[in-house]
Amino acid sequence: DAGITQSPRHKVTETGTPVTLRCHQTENHRYMYWYRQDPGHGLRLIHYSYGVKDTDKGEVSDGYSVSRSKTEDFLLTLESATSSQTSVYFCAIRTSGGEYEQYFGPGTRLTVT
Amino acid sequence: AQSVAQPEDQVNVAEGNPLTVKCTYSVSGNPYLFWYVQYPNRGLQFLLKYITGDNLVKGSYGFEAEFNKSQTSFHLKKPSALVSDSALYFCAVRDRNSGNTPLVFGKGTRLSVIA
Numbered sequence: 001d002a003g004i005t006q007s008p009r010h011k012v013t014e015t016g017t018p019v020t021l022r023c024h025q026t027e028n029h030r031y032m033y034w035y036r037q038d039p040g041h042g043l044r045l046i047h048y049s050y051g052v053k054d055t056d057k058g059e060v061s062d063g064y065s066v067s068r069s070k071t072e073d074f075l076l077t078l079e080s081a082t083s084s085q086t087s088v089y090f091c092a093i094r095t096s097g098g099e100y101e102q103y104f105g106p107g108t109r110l111t112v113t
Numbered sequence: 114a115q116s117v118a119q120p121e122d123q124v125n126v127a128e129g130n131p132l133t134v135k136c137t138y139s140v141s142g143n144p145y146l147f148w149y150v151q152y153p154n155r156g157l158q159f160l161l162k163y164i165t166g167d168n169l170v171k172g173s174y175g176f177e178a179e180f181n182k183s184q185t186s187f188h189l190k191k192p193s194a195l196v197s198d199s200a201l202y203f204c205a206v207r208d209r210n211s212g213n214t215p216l217v218f219g220k221g222t223r224l225s226v227i228a
Contacts, residue, residue, distance in 0.1 A: 004156075031213070031215075033215055035218075040220065041220060042203065042218050042219055042220035042221045043157075043203065043218040043221075045215055048215050050213055058215070090156055090157070092157075094215075100145060100207055100216070101147055101159055101162055101216075102159075102205075102215070102216055103159060104149075104156035104157040104158075105156055106155065106156045107154075107155075107156050
């Protein structure tokens, strides 16, 4: 998994509560990404980061915020969780060099009740 | 804009038979193309990529993919399927001239290899 860990791996939370998911990498990659995976939708980009304190929105960013205060950590926050945010969340990094392949963490399964 | 289409939600193939998982793409320039595989309860694993050069690309686990520029396709193939190949497969694309934009993924194709 290219030195990528995600925590927690599973979480159940109630509607309206804040939730923070953590992605940690050990190889000093500059680019990091958060995706969600849902049946029938494949992978959809939520937010990404191209350096410390540099982030940008993806196609499904509403209801999510991110922060990156250190190279190794990329946090995804659901300010007030909704049932539509029940999903599996994947973090990814992009390798250095020209080809831009991405490597993924093991995922976090989030259930909002 | 970049996009990827995987026209089949599900592909069924008998063990030992050849398999093909289809992917077509749309970019304004020249593409970088990728295939990933996802086993149950796991993250996506990189299989292979096309950057430039030979249109036939070989990757992990005996998989290969053929880049066809005129048909804007990048189909994944394997000469002889194994039951262990059963998984979810994703195609992804990035325009070479799109700066630092992330990969765009298809919706995935579930491959089922039947013994």
